[in-house]
Amino acid sequence: MFVEYNMATAKRFSKYFGFSDFEVDNLYAAYLQTSEGPEFTRDDLRIWYNGYHTAGNEQLYNPRSIVCALTNHQLRNYWTSSGTYDSVFRYIKANIDGVQDDLVLLFAGEGISSDIQEYATTSMRLKTKEEIYSAMVVYGMLTYKDGKVFIPNRELSESFSSMMKKEEALGYIYQLANVSKKMLTATLKGNTREMAEILKYAHDTESPIFSYNNELELSAVVNLVYLAARDSYRVKREDKAGEGYADFIFYPDQKDMDALILELKVDGTPDDAIQQIKDKKYALRFKGKLGETPKYTGRLLAVGISYNKKTKEHSCKIEEL
Numbered sequence: 001m002f003v004e005y006n007m008a009t010a011k012r013f014s015k016y017f018g019f020s021d022f023e024v025d026n027l028y029a030a031y032l033q034t035s036e037g038p039e040f041t042r043d044d045l046r047i048w049y050n051g052y053h054t055a056g057n058e059q060l061y062n063p064r065s066i067v068c069a070l071t072n073h074q075l076r077n078y079w080t081s082s083g084t085y086d087s088v089f090r091y092i093k094a095n096i097d098g099v100q101d102d103l104v105l106l107f108a109g110e111g112i113s114s115d116i117q118e119y120a121t122t123s124m125r126l127k128t129k130e131e132i133y134s135a136m137v138v139y140g141m142l143t144y145k146d147g148k149v150f151i152p153n154r155e156l157s158e159s160f161s162s163m164m165k166k167e168e169a170l171g172y173i174y175q176l177a178n179v180s181k182k183m184l185t186a187t188l189k190g191n192t193r194e195m196a197e198i199l200k201y202a203h204d205t206e207s208p209i210f211s212y213n214n215e216l217e218l219s220a221v222v223n224l225v226y227l228a229a230r231d232s233y234r235v236k237r238e239d240k241a242g243e244g245y246a247d248f249i250f251y252p253d254q255k256d257m258d259a260l261i262l263e264l265k266v267d268g269t270p271d272d273a274i275q276q277i278k279d280k281k282y283a284l285r286f287k288g289k290l291g292e293t294p295k296y297t298g299r300l301l302a303v304g305i306s307y308n309k310k311t312k313e314h315s316c317k318i319e320e321l
Contacts, residue, residue, distance in 0.1 A: 008116050008137050008144040011055045018052055018060030031070045039073045047234070048075055051152030053145040062140065065155055077158045079140070088126075088135055093169040097129040100173060107160055108223040109237040110216065111148030154234070161230050172205040173224065180228035187226075187303060188258055192316040198225055199305070199314040215266050218307055219247060222264060226250075232257065242281030249285060251296075258298040259286055261321075265306040270317035273304030283321045 007017040019027070028042045045066060052060045065078040092099055102112045117134040126132045133149045136142040141159070143152040151157050164170060164177040179198055186194040202221050219237065226248075229235060233250040241249060241261070248262035261282050263273035277283070286300055304317040 006138055007052065007054045007060070009055050014054035014056045015058055015060070017054065019063045019066055020058065020060060024061055024066060027066065027070055035073060040069070040075050044075055045069065048154045051150075052140070052143045053152075062153075062155065077155050077162075079155050079159055088132065088139070088141065089163070089167070091126050091132045093167070096127070096132060099129050099132055100170060102129065103160070103164075103170075104173060104220050104224055105216075106142070106149070106151050107157070107164070107227075108216075108220040109151075110220070111145075111150045113147055114144070114149045115147070116144050116149075158230065161227055164224075164227065176202050176205070176221075176224045177227045180225050183225045184229045187260065187301070187318065190318050192318060195305075195316040196314045199307075199316075203307075203312070203314070215247075215264050218264050218266055218305075222248065222262065222305060229260075233260075239285070241285035242283065244276075244280040244282070246277070246280075246282045246285070249282075252298065255295055256297050259296050259300050260303055261285075261300070262303045262305065265304070267309055268306050270304030270306045270315045273306060274302050274317055274319055277302045277304070277321075 005013050007014040024045055025042070028045065032038055045061070049062045049065045049069070050059055052062065054060060062079065068078040069075055092103065106112055112133070114133045115130050116137060117130050126135060133142060133144075137144045137149060141156060142149040144150075151160060161177075164173050166174075168174050170177075179201065183195060183198045186192075186198070199221070202225050223235075223237070226235070229250055232253050234253070236249045236251065237247065238245045239249045246261050247264045248260070250260035250262070252259055261277050263277050263282075265273045283300055283302075286296055300321045302319045302321050306315045307313070308315070
């Protein structure tokens with residue numbers, strides 16, 4: 001007579017799986033009253049711990065992480081999985097149904113179509129991607145909305161980032177994750193030749209995700225080769241800026257670091273990408289309101305990256321705005 005409820009598919013009780021906006025508002029107000037000075041903003045809590053969608057069309061926060069962050073006065077990854085992680089990783093390692101390629105797209109912020117399966121949470125004999133994703137949703141590693149699974153927030157994004165950098169069994173994902181420090185360093189130094197070489201290295205892997213049929217696939221590759229940047233930047237994809245949406249904006253964790261705006265072009269040129277950054281006034285994202293002191297004091301770099309399908313060549317250009 002056992003009945004299972006999960007927040008992704010069952011409306012009843014779904015709102016009790018985490019904290020609502022209203023509850024976090026109250027907790028943050030109490031935190032402000034009891035702390036000498038806030039270490040983070042209310043919006044920071046949303047970025048780090050929100051994003052779990054329920055069947056009742058609500059978004060919830062990870063309750064344990066919220067409590068830990070407010071108690072410790074520190075934003076960090078409090079998500080724990082231990083045995084759950086080990087169990088699910090077996091299936092990712094085996095690359096069932098090409099799940100590793102989906103992982104690259106998920107980390108780039110894309111949703112992956114999936115039919116969440118109803119099954120007992122004690123069952124870990126997973127034979128399809130749908131079953132793997134169902135387990136990951138149940139255990140809070142992914143969230144589910146409108147027929148797709150997503151990485152819900154920065155906390156889980158950091159968990160996936162850590163996995164990709166330490167698990168050699170992930171093959172090309174592990175290899176690219178571990179050249180990402182060189183990519184960030186080359187970008188900040190303006191070494192566009194090394195940037196192009198790293199992108200070529202990524203493209204020459206055996207994964208079909210790097211066929212570059214569209215800018216989405218190029219975006220997934222770029223996201224992976226800049227993985228190390230997430231240690232010191234908040235990376236936003238398709239971020240509203242100026243008169244449009246920038247492909248990537250890298251917001252530094254420290255205000256004196258350089259900020260980056262990346263624009264991608266397939267069968268275009270890096271000059272086209274740089275010009276779009278200027279024409280669409282993406283730099284306004286860093287200006288703040290009139291009369292305000294700019295939040296960031298480092299350089300603002302416009303980065304154009306292109307791929308030519310005919311020549312199979314990458315080109316890069318960097319300008320300081």
